[in-house]
Structures are given as C-alpha cells and as structure tokens.
Amino acid sequence: xxxxxxxxxxxxxCARNLAVLDEKGVEVISSGRLADMCGGNPAQIRKDLxxxxxxGVRGLGYYVKELLFEIRKILGADRExxxxxxxxxxxxxxxxRHAPLADRGCTFVAAFDKTPERIGIRIGGIKVEPPExxxxxxxxxxxxxxxxxxxxxxxxxxxxxxxxxxxxxxxxFAPTEIRCPAHVSIENVDFSxxxxxxxxxxxxxxxx
Amino acid sequence: xxxxxxxxxxxxxCARNLAVLDEKGVEVISSGRLADMCGGNPAQIRKDLxxxxxxGVRGLGYYVKELLFEIRKILGADRExxxxxxxxxxxxxxxxRHAPLADRGCTFVAAFDKTPERIGIRIGGIKVEPPExxxxxxxxxxxxxxxxxxxxxxxxxxxxxxxxxxxxxxxxFAPTEIRCPAHVSIENVDFSxxxxxxxxxxxxxxxx
DNA sequence: GTATGTGAAACCGTTCACAGCA
DNA sequence: TGCTGTGAACGGTTTCACATAC
Numbered sequence: 001x002x003x004x005x006x007x008x009x010x011x012x013x014c015a016r017n018l019a020v021l022d023e024k025g026v027e028v029i030s031s032g033r034l035a036d037m038c039g040g041n042p043a044q045i046r047k048d049l050x051x052x053x054x055x056g057v058r059g060l061g062y063y064v065k066e067l068l069f070e071i072r073k074i075l076g077a078d079r080e081x082x083x084x085x086x087x088x089x090x091x092x093x094x095x096x097r098h099a100p101l102a103d104r105g106c107t108f109v110a111a112f113d114k115t116p117e118r119i120g121i122r123i124g125g126i127k128v129e130p131p132e133x134x135x136x137x138x139x140x141x142x143x144x145x146x147x148x149x150x151x152x153x154x155x156x157x158x159x160x161x162x163x164x165x166x167x168x169x170x171x172x173f174a175p176t177e178i179r180c181p182a183h184v185s186i187e188n189v190d191f192s193x194x195x196x197x198x199x200x201x202x203x204x205x206x207x208x
Numbered sequence: 209x210x211x212x213x214x215x216x217x218x219x220x221x222c223a224r225n226l227a228v229l230d231e232k233g234v235e236v237i238s239s240g241r242l243a244d245m246c247g248g249n250p251a252q253i254r255k256d257l258x259x260x261x262x263x264g265v266r267g268l269g270y271y272v273k274e275l276l277f278e279i280r281k282i283l284g285a286d287r288e289x290x291x292x293x294x295x296x297x298x299x300x301x302x303x304x305r306h307a308p309l310a311d312r313g314c315t316f317v318a319a320f321d322k323t324p325e326r327i328g329i330r331i332g333g334i335k336v337e338p339p340e341x342x343x344x345x346x347x348x349x350x351x352x353x354x355x356x357x358x359x360x361x362x363x364x365x366x367x368x369x370x371x372x373x374x375x376x377x378x379x380x381f382a383p384t385e386i387r388c389p390a391h392v393s394i395e396n397v398d399f400s401x402x403x404x405x406x407x408x409x410x411x412x413x414x415x416x
Numbered sequence: 417g418t419a420t421g422t423g424a425a426a427c428c429g430t431t432c433a434c435a436g437c438a
Numbered sequence: 439t440g441c442t443g444t445g446a447a448c449g450g451t452t453t454c455a456c457a458t459a460c
Contacts, residue, residue, distance in 0.1 A: 003414075004428080004429065005405065006429080007429090008404070008405050008408050009401055009404075009405060012400075012401045012404035012405065012408075013385065013401065015404075016383065016384065030440090030441065030442090031441075031442075032441085037385075038385065039385050039387075041430070041431065042441090042442095043430075043431060043432075043433095043443095043444095044429090044430065044431080046441095046442065046443060046444085047429090047430085047431095047443085047444080049442095049443090050442090050443060050444075054442075054443065055442095056441075056442050056443080057437090057438065057441080057442075058436070058437045058438050058440080058441055058442045058443080059437070059438045059439075059440045059441050059442075060438070060440080060441065060442085061440095061441065061442080062442090074408065074411075075404050075407055075408045075411070076407040076408055076410060076411030076412075077404060077407060081403075081407055081410075090301075090302040090305045090306055091302045091306065093298075093302065094298040094299045094301065094302035097298045098298055098299065100383070100400065101400070101403070104400060104403070106403055106407075144410060145403070145406055145407075145410070168410050169406040169407075169409065169410050170406075171399065171402055171403060171406060173399075175224065175308070176224065177221065177245075177246065177247050179247075185405075185406050185409040185410065185414075187402040187403075187405055187406055188402075189397060189398075189399045189402055191379065191381075191397045192220075192308065192309070192312060193217055193220045193221065194379055194395040194396075194397055195289075195309070195312070195314055195353070195379060195395075196216070196217075196220035196223075196283050196285060197213065197216050197217060197220065197393075197395055198353055198377040198378075198379060198393050198395055199283055199284040199285060199289055199314075199353075199377075200216050200220075200282065200283045200284055201377065201393040202284060202289075202352060202353070202376050202377050202393065203282075203283070203284030204211075204284075206211075206393075212450080212451070214451080215451095238418090238419060238420090239419075239420075240419080249452070249453065250419090250420095251421095251422095251452075251453060251454075251455095252451090252452065252453080254419095254420065254421065254422085255421090255422085255451090255452085255453095257420095257421090258420095258421060258422075262420075262421065264419075264420050264421080265419085265420075265459085265460065266418080266419055266420045266421080266458065266459040266460050267417075267418045267419050267420075267459065267460040268418080268419065268420085268460070269418090269419065269420080270420090
C-alpha cells in the first residue's frame with residue numbers, strides 16, 4: 001500500500017510526544033489527546049496508525065510504551081544510522097556538534113570539505129577529509145545517509161558524488177533542488193524557503 | 209482568495225531559479241522549462257502565478273527579469289526584514305554567521321541567550337543579550353521575525369515571550385510543535401523529522 | 417505556430433460517522 | 439460505556455485539455 005509521506009511525518013511527531021508522555025509516566029493515551037498534543041485530528045492519527053496495524057485497544061486507547069516502540073520500529077528509529085557530512089562551514093560544523101542527532105540514533109562518522117585549511121581538523125570528534133575520499137569512505141564506513149551542507153552551486157555535484165558512492169538517502173541543507181536517481185531518497189531542509197513563507201504572510205496579512 | 213501555502217513555497221523556488229537564469233542572461237522562459245528547473249508541472253506553475261495575476265505573454269512565455277521582480281514583490285523579498293535570534297548554541301551561532309540570509313534581505317539585529325557565559329559576547333557582529341531584554345529590544349529595533357534555536361523544552365516559553373513582545377512571525381528550529389495565537393505565523397525547520405523520514409524510507413524500501 | 421490562462425476532471429488526503437469490540 | 443478501526447463523504451490540490459492571445 002502507498003503510504004503518504006505526510007503520514008510518516010505525523011508519526012514522527014507522535015513518537016516525540018509519546019516519548020514525553022512516557023517520561024512523565026503516562027501509560028495510556030487516546031487518539032484524541034494525542035491529536036491535541038501533535039496538533040491534528042484524532043481520526044487522522046488513527047488512520048496513520050492503521051496503515052501499519054491496529055495498535056490500540058477499543059474503549060481504552062493506546063499503551064504509550066507499546067505504541068512508541070511500534071512507531072520507532074516503523075520509522076527505523078530503533079537502530080543506529082551512520083551519517084556522512086559534506087561541507088564543514090558554519091552550518092556543517094554546528095551539525096557535527098549537534099548532540100540530539102546522536103541521541104536519536106543518527107551519528108556522523110565522516111565529514112568532507114574541499115577547503116584545504118579545513119582538511120585534517122577535527123570537529124565534534126570527526127576528522128575532516130577531502131572530497132576525493134568520499135567514494136572510498138562511504139563504502140568503508142557503511143554510511144547510509146549523506147548530509148549536504150555546501151553552497152547551492154556545489155550541491156548537485158556533491159549529490160552526484162554521493163550517489164555514485166552508493167548512498168541511499170540525502171539530507172540537503174543547500175537552498176536548491178537536487179536531482180538524483182529514483183532509488184535515492186532526498187529530503188530538503190530549506191530555511192531560506194521557510195523564511196520566504198513567513199515574509200509572504202507578513203506582507204500579505206495572512207496568518208497561519 | 210485563499211492561496212495554498214504550498215503555492216507560495218513553489219513561487220519561492222521559482223524565484224531562486226529565475227535569479228539563476230537572470231544571471232546567465234536568459235531573458236524569456238516558458239512554464240515548461242521553468243517547471244523542469246523547479247521540479248514540477250507546467251500547469252501548476254501557471255496556476256500558482258494566476259493567483260496573483262497574468263505575468264506571461266501567450267505564445268512566448270515569461271520575461272525572466274519581470275517575473276522575478278513580480279514574485280519578489282509577492283513574497284515580500286523586495287525589502288529588508290529584521291530578525292531576532294533566541295538561543296546562541298551551535299546552531300544559533302551558525303545562523304548568525306550565515307551570510308546568505310543577509311543576501312536575501314533578512315538580517316539578524318539581535319540575539320538572546322540565557323547562558324551567563326554567552327551574554328555580552330559578539331557573534332557575526334551581534335551582541336548576545338539576556339532573555340529579559342527580549343521584550344524591550346524587539347520593540348526598540350523593530351524586529352518582525354523571531355528565530356528560535358533553543359532546546360525543545362524551552363521553545364514554547366521563548367515563543368510565548370516573543371509573542372508577548374509583539375512579534376509577527378516565528379521560525380522555529382526546535383524539534384517540537386509550538387502553539388501560538390492565530391495572528392502569529394509559524395514555520396518549523398525540523399531536520400530531526402526529515403531524518404526520520406529518510407530512515408523510514410531506507411527501512412521500508414520505499415524511495416522518493 | 418506556440419505558450420499562456422483557466423474551466424473541468426481526476427486524484428488524493430482529510431474528516432465524518434458509525435460499526436465493532438474491550 | 440468509550441474509543442478504536444474503517445468505509446463513505448467531503449474538500450482541496452493537481453493535472454488535463456482547450457480556448458485565447460501573441
């Protein structure tokens with residue numbers, strides 16, 4: 001069955017809120033209360049979960065621990081993922097030092113940059129290597145997700161290199177659309193675009 | 209007329225590509241070629257533009273310079289915007305130093321952090337101030353957009369403070385859903401969620 | 417001839433409403 | 439009784455197809 005991407009993003013948000021509930025010691029929650037926390041509709045949450053099975057108890061709700069476990073399994077958040085970063089500028093460096101990613105099971109195991117002065121330095125415990133090393137290191141270290149934090153002009157070329165090295169997924173921070181083969185997944189983190197949307201709404205007088 | 213948010217995000221992407229075309233000296237472009245660049249459908253681009261007027265020439269296409277000018281006007285990208293940052297950690301510091309934001313007309317004019325050791329230091333030319341200063345500085349400096357780069361636990365409180373100070377829009381980098389009054393616009397930049405989506409697709413075997 | 421602007425149709429996700437079950 | 443799971447209705451966006459205009 002075809003599962004809409006937006007359903008997955010909602011499950012991700014559910015997982016976050018379930019983790020908070022679990023820490024608070026809450027054991028059971030209804031789709032209604034969960035929808036309130038996640039900012040959605042109860043039926044939508046039930047539908048999203050129904051794509052993967054029936055995890056609830058009729059008349060009661062969902063067991064927090066159990067549901068969190070199941071969603072983590074669905075998302076693949078129940079194991080470690082190895083990340084490689086390309087572009088160790090301001091943003092790239094911040095990502096290497098960003099602890100929450102590791103908490104979540106995503107760990108940077110390599111970093112690349114073409115600037116000679118940056119090669120060899122260590123950031124967040126990771127040594128910066130030249131772009132020529134990408135192909136070899138991706139395979140050697142079993143890196144599955146490539147993170148692009150270079151300037152927009154260089155993003156496509158970096159993506160091509162990562163794809164040739166056999167990467168399966170790309171998280172792109174450069175404000176440009178990257179093209180790659182269908183078997184490679186791409187997600188863009190585009191705060192320039194998000195800023196445009198805010199400026200538009202401030203300009204047009206629209207809210208939300 | 210109600211204009212869908214996704215149409216605005218596409219116009220933002222169009223503007224980027226038009227800027228590239230303009231630099232290359234391209235003078236006219238069809239919706240088909242523009243759609244190729246932006247990764248969409250020609251009819252969609254024409255519909256998006258039709259929300260705001262008829263900018264094209266039948267039988268010919270769109271004049272690049274003119275269309276870029278019009279879209280910039282629509283998005284409010286034809287003027288300066290003043291930003292205030294809350295949370296000067298790894299990510300926040302990187303944003304302060306991130307030149308492309310200023311190129312786009314968005315300039316940080318203030319930064320806040322609750323950590324005593326950070327208060328008073330300068331990053332990217334901006335002096336870090338304590339959270340107590342938010343209310344006063346937002347008004348004094350005419351800040352319209354607040355950028356949140358604190359830990360998820362503190363994000364809602366920061367948002368409340370910004371809203372009380374009269375902010376109109378919030379760009380939230382914390383991986384949590386923020387609640388605020390309807391007259392305040394929010395956009396989330398949530399790379400933790402994007403990572404979840406990539407992990408899901410790698411896990412499930414789905415692509416795109 | 418060619419590409420825009422736009423009603424109409426198709427598609428997809430959301431919401432409703434209720435049967436099913438603890 | 440109460441909440442889940444789900445078919446059906448709804449609403450909105452995408453795509454099609456063509457009249458219109460250069």
